[in-house]
Amino acid sequence: MIERRTAGHDAGESPLASANDRAIRRLVEEHFDFIWRLLRRLGLSQSDADDAAQEVFIVAARRTASIESGRERTFLYGTALRVLANARRGARRRRETTGAALPELPAPARAADELIDDDRAHARLDALLAALPAELRRVLVLAELEELTAPEIATLEGIPIGTATSRLRRARERLRELAAAETERATERSDA
Amino acid sequence: MTEHDDTPLGADATLGMLLAAAKRETPRAEAREHALERALAAAHQPAPSRRNRSLAATGVLLALAAAVALWTSVESARDAPANVTAERVPPLAQTNPTPDLPKPRAGASATSEDVPATGAPPAQVEKPQAPRPAPTLADEIAQLEAARAALGAGDPKRALALLDHYTHATRGARLGDEALVLRLDALTRAGRGAEAAALARDFVAKNPGSPLVDRARAFTADPNAARAAAGGGTTP
Numbered sequence: 001m002i003e004r005r006t007a008g009h010d011a012g013e014s015p016l017a018s019a020n021d022r023a024i025r026r027l028v029e030e031h032f033d034f035i036w037r038l039l040r041r042l043g044l045s046q047s048d049a050d051d052a053a054q055e056v057f058i059v060a061a062r063r064t065a066s067i068e069s070g071r072e073r074t075f076l077y078g079t080a081l082r083v084l085a086n087a088r089r090g091a092r093r094r095r096e097t098t099g100a101a102l103p104e105l106p107a108p109a110r111a112a113d114e115l116i117d118d119d120r121a122h123a124r125l126d127a128l129l130a131a132l133p134a135e136l137r138r139v140l141v142l143a144e145l146e147e148l149t150a151p152e153i154a155t156l157e158g159i160p161i162g163t164a165t166s167r168l169r170r171a172r173e174r175l176r177e178l179a180a181a182e183t184e185r186a187t188e189r190s191d192a
Numbered sequence: 193m194t195e196h197d198d199t200p201l202g203a204d205a206t207l208g209m210l211l212a213a214a215k216r217e218t219p220r221a222e223a224r225e226h227a228l229e230r231a232l233a234a235a236h237q238p239a240p241s242r243r244n245r246s247l248a249a250t251g252v253l254l255a256l257a258a259a260v261a262l263w264t265s266v267e268s269a270r271d272a273p274a275n276v277t278a279e280r281v282p283p284l285a286q287t288n289p290t291p292d293l294p295k296p297r298a299g300a301s302a303t304s305e306d307v308p309a310t311g312a313p314p315a316q317v318e319k320p321q322a323p324r325p326a327p328t329l330a331d332e333i334a335q336l337e338a339a340r341a342a343l344g345a346g347d348p349k350r351a352l353a354l355l356d357h358y359t360h361a362t363r364g365a366r367l368g369d370e371a372l373v374l375r376l377d378a379l380t381r382a383g384r385g386a387e388a389a390a391l392a393r394d395f396v397a398k399n400p401g402s403p404l405v406d407r408a409r410a411f412t413a414d415p416n417a418a419r420a421a422a423g424g425g426t427t428p
Binding site for chain 2: 019020021022023024025026027028032033036037041046049050053054057058060061062064065066067068069070071083118121122124125128140144145151169172175176179183
């Protein structure tokens with residue numbers, strides 16, 4: 001006779017619930033900060049990044065069973081970009097209906113050594129990043145802030161490694177030009 | 193400008209400072225905890241998307257059914273005497289035949305024993321398969337279910353081979369603990385109780401917080417040795 005027992009398991013949970021919960025917990029522990037920083041550097045405010053990152057992991061939690069092992073970060077990255085696009089569309093609609101103006105970019109600091117406030121630094125970097133095309137911005141953030149390699153970036157973006165490398169090169173070049181132009185403007189203002 | 197093209201931006205004083213500040217920015221711990229709570233809650237609720245609702249529900253139900261069967265079988269199989277397992281084939285073995293699994297590659301470093309496929313027709317076991325994408329959680333459950341079915345059919349060696357395959361194919365990423373409990377049971381039934389006990393003790397020591405630690409602890413004493421010490425027969 002087959003004896004089926006379920007008693008004895010902690011809290012009476014099914015093992016899949018337990019396995020799923022562990023998988024979700026691991027996803028959050030290992031990738032939340034990455035996703036949140038990504039969303040921040042791709043243009044969301046801190047509170048919007050909180051909400052969007054949460055949405056990313058809710059989506060992931062509902063699909064844990066279908067995420068390929070070893071491709072969790074790729075799944076989360078793609079989800080984050082979709083959530084980001086939705087968040088931006090929502091923000092655009094709100095602006096259109098309320099007539100609210102776009103937030104002004106912060107004035108650049110006069111010189112690098114006066115940059116003492118991280119919030120100002122974040123805003124200044126984001127202003128520079130905002131001037132990059134989206135595909136260059138993403139690659140730059142992944143390489144410079146998340147310190148991912150070109151193959152890792154290529155995997156996340158779903159592009160050839162050569163394309164990732166050339167985009168990164170163009171992104172760095174463009175950002176240097178932007179930073180130099182900003183510094184030049186700041187110097188002219190201080191001289192005036 | 194080209195001399196800078198491949199140089200990280202951190203080498204630039206201004207950009208280096210901006211990037212360093214960005215790297216220091218981290219989410220609030222509360223945001224992370226809240227996301228975890230919401231994600232866990234969402235996992236236990238039906239997906240709201242109209243498009244994906246039925247598919248997701250089917251997947252979850254399938255996975256739940258497989259996992260519940262796996263779990264209860266581990267429970268019942270563990271309690272069974274090692275020499276009467278043949279009559280303890282659980283119902284799922286009748287309706288959910290052992291999934292096809294590729295044979296370990298010749299020369300592969302897997303520790304699988306060369307076990308005949310007693311639980312499935314050879315044609316199924318030797319069915320060639322193209323390189324597969326990384327397994328999903330549902331795949332992992334199916335593989336463990338196959339091992340459990342072999343165990344339930346009284347074939348612990350095949351169960352061990354399937355568990356070796358699981359570990360090799362998935363690196364035990366998500367259901368490693370569940371696989372371990374099955375392995376302990378299979379080793380014990382295969383007459384390798386001492387090995388099971390050592391493995392169980394190691395697991396208990398390294399994973400005191402695992403929800404399966406009590407299951408593993410039940411195997412920490414070698415039943416064969418205990419039986420021998422008591423004057424009973426030993427498992428070959």
